[in-house]
Amino acid sequence: MxxxxxxxxxxxxxxxxxxxxxxxxxxxxxxxxxxxxxxxxxxxxxxxxxxxxxxxxxxxxTLAHLFTNNTDEPTINTLENIENEKFYVVRKDERKKISFPDPLYTCELLVPDLQGEIELLQVNMEPNRITDDLIPHTKGGEECDYVLEGEIVVTLNNKEFELKKGDSIRFNPEIPHKIENRSSKKASYLSIITPVSF
The missing domain is CATH 1.10.260.40 (lambda repressor-like DNA-binding domains)
Incomplete structure (x- = not known):
């Protein structure tokens, strides 16, 4: 690490x-x-x-740019590559993991790369993953988060939204925000963002 x-x-x-x-x-x-x-x-x-x-x-x-080498090749989703599933499909056991120094926060990429117009991630948070930082992270677009497991708290400016398994939220990611797991159990959620913010 x-x-x-x-x-x-x-x-x-x-x-x-x-x-x-x-x-x-x-x-x-x-x-x-x-x-x-x-x-x-x-x-x-x-x-x-x-x-x-x-x-x-x-x-x-993008944040992901800090974690990638300049030599990383983008995958090109074109008709010419239709026979090569790596340009289209992400298998469960082949997900790219985006690792951060924060040990309580990990992301798995659910799209083949971050070259397209939409970002799809599974975000996993350990218990008591709390932060003081409220920040925007992309210009325009939308973010949708869907809770797969546990509970998360999404703070938009000063308004808090508690979300449980099966709940979802949509907001403009330009709004200063943070997402926390204040519980004693793990939490994970799907994050769909456009345009790509990582």
Missing amino acids: LEEEFEVGKKIKSLRVAKNMAAKQLAGEAGISFGMLSQLEKGSTQGSVETLRKIAKVLDV
Whole structure:
């Protein structure tokens, strides 16, 4: 895991340098301390999903971009590739996992890649996954979340919505929001977002 974190830190630094952005400027615009950014770039600390999302937003990249190599090939869903199921189908045991430094939060990609217009994820949250960060994460579009297991609390600005298994919610992801699992049991939900935010 430490190697992954270090790679994410290197990616953040290379994107920042490519934009001719000073570390203090990035930290300021992302609303985090300069020390935190410095530790992230060196790989000596973990960042929450929310912190990394803030940084990605300032760098004008998707969150997933921080976790992918530049050599990752997009899959192209065209008639020419109709015989190759990897361009269309995601088998249960072949889901790509998006790992974060936050040990209480993991995502499984339910579409072949993040190159299309819609994002479909299964988000898994361990018990007591609570955060103080309320942030938007994409421009325009919609987010729909459907609870598969457990209970989650979705906060939009200052309004809280408690959702149980089978409940769903739709909102504009530009609204500052957070999703938590305040219970003592695991929770998971389907997240459908357009345009792609990761």
